[in-house]
Amino acid sequence: MKEYNEEELFDDMGDGHIPSKFDTPMREDAFSISEEEKIDKIKSHFAEIMHTLGLDLTDDSLKGTPNRVAKMFVKEVFGGLSPERMPRMSTFENKYKYNQMLVEKDIVVYSTCEHHFLPIVGRAHVGYISNGRVIGLSKINRIVDYYAKRPQVQERLTMQIVKSMQEALGTEDVACVIDAKHLCVNSRGIRDIESSTITAELGGCFKTDPTTRAEFLKYIGFQTKFNV
Numbered sequence: 001m002k003e004y005n006e007e008e009l010f011d012d013m014g015d016g017h018i019p020s021k022f023d024t025p026m027r028e029d030a031f032s033i034s035e036e037e038k039i040d041k042i043k044s045h046f047a048e049i050m051h052t053l054g055l056d057l058t059d060d061s062l063k064g065t066p067n068r069v070a071k072m073f074v075k076e077v078f079g080g081l082s083p084e085r086m087p088r089m090s091t092f093e094n095k096y097k098y099n100q101m102l103v104e105k106d107i108v109v110y111s112t113c114e115h116h117f118l119p120i121v122g123r124a125h126v127g128y129i130s131n132g133r134v135i136g137l138s139k140i141n142r143i144v145d146y147y148a149k150r151p152q153v154q155e156r157l158t159m160q161i162v163k164s165m166q167e168a169l170g171t172e173d174v175a176c177v178i179d180a181k182h183l184c185v186n187s188r189g190i191r192d193i194e195s196s197t198i199t200a201e202l203g204g205c206f207k208t209d210p211t212t213r214a215e216f217l218k219y220i221g222f223q224t225k226f227n228v
Contacts, residue, residue, distance in 0.1 A: 092134055103219045128165060162201040
């Protein structure tokens with residue numbers, strides 16, 4: 001059996017898209033500097049990357065790229081790393097006594113693979129059954145978007161969405177399925193442009209009751225194939 005050194009082992013984990021843990025790996029001092037300071041640092045480092053690649057940063061088309069990338073990383077693509085951007089999880093009493101399944105399907109997912117920093121693009125389908133509290137429909141989309149705006153693995157993203165919904169609604173009866181394409185698979189390595197990855201996190205009766213699970217899967221209907 002081949003023995004792996006540390007670098008080869010971590011490369012294999014990344015190429016295999018092996019998740020490390022449930023929580024997004026963050027340092028304790030992750031928020032010790034401001035967003036503007038982060039932008040300045042990333043701008044400098046990205047300019048060095050471009051310079052190392054041999055690009056001419058005096059060219060009009062490229063000179064603004066380090067700053068654009070830095071702002072995009074901090075304020076957009078990885079904005080979900082900031083607790084301040086966590087959507088408000090306001091819930092409301094279920095006064096109309098709707099006690100059936102609610103499903104928000106085909107929520108667009110734009111995320112970034114934490115192993116190669118390439119896009120993950122797909123659809124999320126989220127369902128829950130109220131036990132007395134309900135949440136606004138747009139909040140479900142915002143929860144998906146918030147956790148997607150991080151360096152991610154799809155398994156973790158799926159679990160984080162469900163846990164956040166469970167905590168907000170005070171029920172275990174929450175489910176999420178994500179069907180997504182990973183450009184680190186589609187555009188590099190094996191370059192399989194047709195394959196997608198499906199992950200599911202089923203809580204409460206979605207996990208324990210086959211009828212509830214089958215109803216949810218029927219509603220999201222995987223025959224509705226997305227295009228990217």
